[in-house]
Amino acid sequence: MNKRKKLGEILIEDSIVSEGQLMSALALQKKSGKMIGQTLIEHGYITEAQLVEAFRKKFSISYIDCDGVVVPEKFLKLVSMTMAVKKKILPTDVSGNTLFLAMVNPLDYSTIDEVKFLTGKNITPLLTTESSLMKAIEKNYGYCSIEKIWKPLNDIHLDGEMQFNLDKSIEFHKMEEEDESALRADDLYKIGEEPPIVKLVTLILVNAVKSRATDIHIEPHGKYVSVRYRIDGDLSTVLKISKTYQEAMTSRIKIISTMNITIRRMPQDGRSTVKYEGRMIDLRVSTIPSAHGETIVIRILDSVKGLIPLSKLGMPDNIIRDLLEMLNKPQGMLFVTGPTGSGKTTTLYSLLTQLSLESESVVTIEDPIEYELENIKQVPVNEKVGFTFAAALRSILRQDPDVIMVGEVRDSETAQISTKAALTGHLVLSSVHTNDTIATISRLRDLGIEP
Template sequence: MVYVSNKKIKDLQAQKASDTGKFLQQMKKRSEEEMAAALAAANNLPYIDLNIFPVSVEDLRSISEEDSRKHGVALFQKNGKEVRIALLDPQNEDSLAYVESLKKDSGWDVHLYVVSLSSLDKIWGKYASAPLLQNLEAMKISLSGDDLVEFEQKFGNLIELKNKIREIPTTKVVSTIMAGAIKMKASDIHFEPQEDGVRLRFRIDGELQEIGDFPADIYRFILSRIKMMAKMKINMRDIAQDGHFSVDMEEGKINVRANIIPGNHGESIVMRLLDQSDVMLTVEQLGLRGLAEELVQKQIEKPHGMILTTGPTGSGKTTTLYAFVNKLNTSDMKIITIEDPIEYEIKGISQTQIEKGRNYTFAEGLRAIVRQDPDVILVGEIRDEETADISLNAALTGHLVLSTLHTNNAPASIPRFIELGVKPNLIAPSVNAFIAQRLVRKLCDCKEAYEPAKETLDSIKKILAIISPKARVEIPKDVHTLYRPKGCAKCHNLGYKGRVGIFEVLTITESIEKLILEMGGEREIAQAAIEDGMITMAQDGILKAVEGITSMEEVWSATGQTDFLEEIYEKLMEQSLSRSILVMEDDMKTISENISSLEKFAEFIAKANQKEIARFVFGASLLLGVGDIHIEPEEDGVKIRFRMDGILKTAATIP
């Protein structure tokens, strides 16, 4: 409690008509809270310290952050129509006029309080604790446009969620949340009961983002509404339930899969939004490059064999397979799928799903499908030996089989297949390609460039240096700049907008087949594949980071450690340095005719081709009586220095 003497109050009352700015200047030396309390007393208003008073973000957002800062006020408590508003200057005409407009427009019963600037700054900072809630309000305006009139007709008018969440009908609350999730391209909606309320979060581009909180009484109605739409049992609260419903929009239909589980604070809901447009990508839009894209296009066109996508849940495997299906889906092709469950409907193909209750498994479904005369079979996942065996037999008997495996990378798929009981000698003739992938977030256009640490640049150079020329990709000569997220209204202040795949494509070359038959390990297979032209996911990700498509943080997060690639680099360097260099008699003759000094050496080396440089360097060192040769990589090339008469001298710089 702050004590204010009667004398101080009288002094302040005497200055009531004076300019507030002058008054604040005179009080500058006093503590800020004491000054606010005195100002409140001088204006016959209560004082409050919001540094210690608990404030609900939901109540705070009843006034937009822009208006709150502009008019020097903050709504810190709301109970129905009764609201409490803090203001910095009780004599400021703009602040008072704004409060009067709130009373008139909202019908609120407003109670005013005086606060300090630090107190107000702290409460303003709370707006950032739910950054996407403001974007949900902005979304309301865009969804009210002419292009979404039909959406509003089917889902009701969009309501200011932050203002009227306790007052609006449940159907409109749910519709508004759904509209927000669709507008923000969320893949999942999470309702999570907590001790003091229910948290709402959206998963956007693979990351959970907090949207806001609901009081428990409102959530009970939301829960009942979702259960009804998803055809769940409303009165069952202690069991897990699954259901589904659809959202009809002008542009198409969005299917929603709902799951509810009981918890210590109530039932949690997760809704997965399945937008049909997500699986209409072409192979060219996936993000493959160079040899990898050429190989994939070639393998898809083969009439038989197996293409396997690998990676953890949520890495985009199904989207990639659907891109292949879209390419193959022509009038002369019979395509049948067996999925768990069917998430997206594709016109022109036959889709089936497993039914565990009726013992209709992937294996049973495959047996039936091969009797349906298909050209292409899509199997949701190969989980066991039986499914693997039937899939391989189908691939060997004239069918193109598309499926998924759960492995960390493409080379690991081969040992995994063998673990499932597949004979090593059947892998090479049946499998066309193993495609490993991850999804990384794409940087928004608001991204900013920066110069990374030397250690990061060194690591990048090593990892990119081992990309084989067979990969047929352009490797940047110098990397000085990377990009990181910044945040803007377009990306909801996340810095990222959308996702892109990073890939590694392993096909069965002679060296890979030899390793399979010899039961080679994952690392041996990986190194052989890299030498044959495979780009790893980490390398593909780094190339996309250098191009500004994503950030290095996203690449490291998605691919994990890259020690193995750096080990390959060090191993190759050791092998290179340990190899003998044969300097021929003709080489020495050429050197002696052209090199008489270090200056002449530099000119001569600049004109030599890469294959000759090593021989000419060692030959010249013999001719010039060099004691040591120093080869030193630098930013703009490799410096060659000779130690002559005990002194190191720069001889040349090569690219």
């Protein structure tokens, strides 16, 4: 392959775009986050055919038309759906230790290096167009792109695929808001129980569980409602729904989460338990009002997917050995750090499963309890009645624990009590919401913990 030139340099050399057009596109790219080639196409500076021809002329890169490409499942598993959509790539074939990777930008060397690291295979990039690639991703991964119009909901058959455990005792006749334009409670309940809306919400949940998503973000905009899944820590848009469905979809989610459907200008929290493929899955639902309606976030707690053995977390063997050595110590504190969706709770649960539960007293303090574990005392926080992490921790210390897991250190009081417990004969496991381990030191100092 030629020396590593950037796409913009090639297009300028071939007089396909001017330097001014490239600079303009680069400025637009910083705001949109899209690839430079796609940005140039969207703003009419080049065509998709010109982009492909520029690559084929300058580099000895084979071209593949992804329309009609069917990828075996064993190859799809090499690259996650989230990564395929985000990086605009698709694994098409494997020969020996070489992975053939269809790419919209085969000069994206950082992506090539990342896939090589993740798969352990040599990468042969194949040039393709974005339009054919996205169709292939949609077909092979089951991804529903944001441009795709929602199929008529009455044609979808999902009967019996997911069952909701609803609280039938809830009454919906009382209005909680003084709003002349508000729908009456019985109207909201009625539209939330319409068969097409039931199918729509069920399909969103089913696809999320199948995609291993940990969270679903339903976000209203001016002309549409977007649905995003958080998979492997990254959010990606999987669906764009007509604004017409917003009110009904929000009501449906509130109904299954035992929320008050008439409250729309105040945040609410709810939960639901659903049965899917013979197993129970917890849903923790949060709503908050925004400029274009209520934003909804659904946390999916699937015990089958959530409880992962320590050996399956992708950690190097030497790191696992160090962790197990720390777990065998009689006292001390171990923090798991990282941003939202990075796997802090998953890691803590994996560590708990390594403990000797017959000879040790293990207590957890969680908000909320995400997965129930046998032979472990799990205590839920209830801040509404003043039972905070700090209050729970003080009470638990009188229960003769050997190991304490504090779901998250959020405040100075919890940090202080956790530290004292770790210095007085207890092993304390917890998490801190920081981007890396170095930032954790600063965070703890901010909470009053001195080195």
